[in-house]
């Protein structure tokens with residue numbers, strides 16, 4: 001990767017995205033910060049310019065609005081200085097599936113999946129053409145845990161994990177690194193925004209520790225980084241169990257247990 005490419009970070013006005021902005025600025029990367037709240041972005045940008053001397057641009061966009069999303073896509077397509085995309089903006093919605101308003105469900109699917117994949121799609125051809133660059137996608141451990149009861153949010157994060165693993169296989173041979181980061185509960189505004197009492201969560205990671213661990217995984221070029229998972233062998237075993245099924249999928253006949261029922 002070219003030394004210190006610019007980094008475009010979505011959802012950079014608070015929480016994990018704002019912390020990525022801080023850390024990449026301290027590593028000497030110029031930044032493009034994206035979110036809806038322009039005032040908050042300007043405050044963060046001014047502080048980081050002042051403290052680190054990097055150049056910081058602010059791009060106001062609601063990523064659920066196609067016209068505004070398109071401005072970010074265009075920036076990723078056209079600005080050759082941007083070598084790293086941090087696909088971080090995301091939201092959750094409180095309540096069970098039957099309690100959630102259909103429009104809220106659509107909104108988080110649009111933000112967590114459609115916007116994320118459109119931004120990856122906008123930047124990937126340029127990065128593969130250059131033979132370098134990176135895409136960091138923020139998923140969640142909820143994406144492998146339907147048992148946690150956050151069904152739509154988890155489904156969007158399962159999409160992020162699958163997309164990242166697939167893109168990793170496609171893009172690594174072309175010189176582009178793809179990382180999926182799967183945080184568990186982390187102290188940010190997402191809880192309040194989705195109407196969940198933060199005190200009801202048994203263990204909460206501080207956002208600085210989460211992002212620093214995610215960046216340690218980035219530096220090691222891990223495909224999947226799960227900062228709260230202490231036993232890494234569990235993830236390896238989970239992947240191995242999944243991969244062990246793959247050769248068996250190519251069958252012309254249905255499994256015996258179904259044939260027996262006919």
Ligand SMILES: NC(=O)c1ccc[n+]([C@@H]2O[C@H](COP(=O)([O-])OP(=O)(O)OC[C@H]3O[C@@H](n4cnc5c(N)ncnc54)[C@H](OP(=O)(O)O)[C@@H]3O)[C@@H](O)[C@H]2O)c1
Pocket residue numbers: 010011012013014015016017034035036037038040061062063064088089090091092111138139140141182183184185186187188189190191193
């Ligand atoms: N915190 C956790 O426990 C946790 C755990 C697992 C995964 N994650 C994931 O981490 C990512 C960051 O979340 P966070 O915890 O840092 O939450 P957060 O503090 O609420 O930050 C969310 C960011 O996304 C931006 N955003 C929200 N809606 C947007 C929209 N329509 N268009 C553009 N930007 C939008 C927000 O900025 P504006 O309001 O200014 O637009 C904000 O900067 C998300 O993808 C989340 O799913 C969080």
